[in-house]
Amino acid sequence: MSQKKVTLFQEFLKGIWKENPILVSLLGLCPTLAVTVSAENGLAMGLASTFVVISSSVFVSILRKIIPSQVRIASFIVIIATFVTIADRFLAAYYPEISSSLGPFIPLIIVNCMILGRQEAFASKNNIGRSFLDAFGVGIGFTVVLVLLGGVREILGSGTLFGVEVMWNSFHPWAVMILPPGAFLALGLIIGASNWLNELGEKK
């Protein structure tokens, strides 16, 4: 590679903050906005996506020299779909409550552009180790934002966090927070806050 050397650790870290899939690339917003009505949903969605992005990245990286470039997208989708189905059936069998509350959004991970994006932009051009670290970082970054967003919406919208009452008794939940507008509001503010933090960091 002609670019300057990126250490393995940086490969992992960049997905969490500098190239966070949601905060910076704004990828995978459909599940982000739709399922984050509670922190628990956000966590389940984040972990399922992390599992899928890591496994797909590793396999795409292994097969990167065999797959002809004309059919690469189709191959990526098949590989991703395989892992998504595995995750979906696993949740349905062992965590049926979570599975029913996430509904169709688990199968929809297949078309999450955050995951396809990693295959196209990274795993298909890098070795297995780097692809694994890259996917791991991106997955963690995705999960953290989902839990944060789910947590904010759950606290304001239902007065609970992970199902536990956290607000004072007379607090009236803001129903708007668990509806679609609340998702846009909360996500916008979180992205704004992360940009502000970045600017602060640059000024120093």
Next chain:
Amino acid sequence: MNKSLKMILVLTIITIISGSILSYWDSFTKPIINEYKSNKLDKLILEILPEHNSIEELKLGEYNLYIGKLDEKIVGIAFKVEGSGYQDIISMIVGVTPDFSKITALKILSQKETPGLGTKIVEDPSNKNPSWFTEQFKDVKVEPEIIYVKNAKPSKDNEIQAITGATISSKSVVNILNTNIGKVKKMYNEK
């Protein structure tokens, strides 16, 4: 190797491997999923029927009736009813008295209502009693029909209170009960 041939070959092999892995995984998870589903139904029926020591199953048209008996005397009847909710089918188990005049219990089996609003028909985390919505159906009179009231405590014995912000979901539950209980009653009495 010919380029198109390679494309076909690679994609075919990937899909075959993917298919085999998934069919193996499905054979492994399917029994667990099915067991959970039938357990859930069995458990709900046990909870819904009043104290009984035997259950008789009876097929009436599209309905499966579970008749709870205590020493040969019918104490209650439970069956599954379905209908459209706000976005998708709401499916629930309802228990009625042997003469179909009153509801004894109601449990939601599956629904895909708006998270946080319509889902309050199952669980309302903002209330001290999260399952207040279904519990209020206990002892509600079915005839002439169940009626929902908004923002007020029910005053008559055939009234229930709708969920604020989820009137359509509340209304759907009431409508499904009104249409189906009458139908089952008619079939049961003609039998």
